[in-house]
Amino acid sequence: MEEESRRILSLIHSLHQPDKRALRQAVDALISAAPAFPHLALELERLLRDKPGPESWPVAYVLAHISSPSSLCLRVLGETLGATDPDIRWAVVLLLVRLAKEDPGIVDLLFDLLKSGAPIQRRMALYCLRDTEAEERAIRQALLDSLRDPDPLVRVAAVNSLKNRADIGRDGLDRLLDVFLRDADLRVRRATALVLAHLGAPTGEIRAALEDASASRDPHLKKAADAARALLQKKGPAHS
Structure with a gap:
């Protein structure tokens, strides 16, 4: 179990490195491991509070998959709709569309982005709303x-x-x-x-x-x- 805990810590550390393939592997591994580590969501939420900017989007992305996303988590995901990398933007679009089916507050977030977001955020918010059944x-x-x-x-x-x-x-x-x-x-x-x-x-x-x-x-x-x-x-x- 101690070895597995070290692996989880290593995966969390990998959420902050730039290689997209390794990042994708770390994200998938953490989402899969979450049921066996009930404190993982708390640790990721702490990391997000310590560094809440859009560069922490992988932390927010994992959090939204393994727990009910907090307002901070959703805020970071909303900011990430303005990312320069289109792969990142569309990954977040798909996630927000899925979450919106269970949480009407996501739609409110998207409406807010239409009013006050940057042009890229407004554009991606429209695509989210297009696919949202609410x-x-x-x-x-x-x-x-x-x-x-x-x-x-x-x-x-x-x-x-x-x-x-x-x-x-x-x-x-x-x-x-x-x-x-x-x-x-x-x-x-x-x-x-x-x-x-x-x-x-x-x-x-x-x-x-x-x-x-x-x-x-x-x-x-x-x-x-x-x-x-x-x-x-x-x-x-x-x-x-």
Whole structure:
């Protein structure tokens, strides 16, 4: 047992080293070993209190798997949605989506990040909310509101997150059409073209806007508009 305890201490120490493969192995090993070491969660929580910054995300990540996450643990995970490494960001997204199914407070955390987080955090919070099966009306509204976010990549995330939201209604379609027609960033407009087509029930205005975009000098916008029009062709005639 003493040897196993030393191994656990070594694994905890490995949570602070930069090699991603070794870090992944340490995280998995600690999660697997947790049932046999009931004090592991307390030790990790202590470490998190001593060093609560985003660099301690592996500690928070393990904690959230082996115990009910504290507010500090959730705060660190929320900060980690702004990590520069996309693998880290998406690992935390998947974790938060799973936790949100059991803890409604996670959704509140994500809404808070939409209001006050950095652009990357807001973007990742949208993807979390997209996959969260809770507070559907509030989430739908948050996605629509984020179409006006000052950061273009957040707007792209909002558009893409609406792709399968058939419940946005005519008002939501009109807002997407407005984004497609008027957004200053071509990346946002390209994403919106395809989402409008995927949502179905296209209006004459949507078809006309896509037809105009097919004549765009921007080859990427033209390609997106052509793909959207091809998809709409399969869906049948326009709705007024």
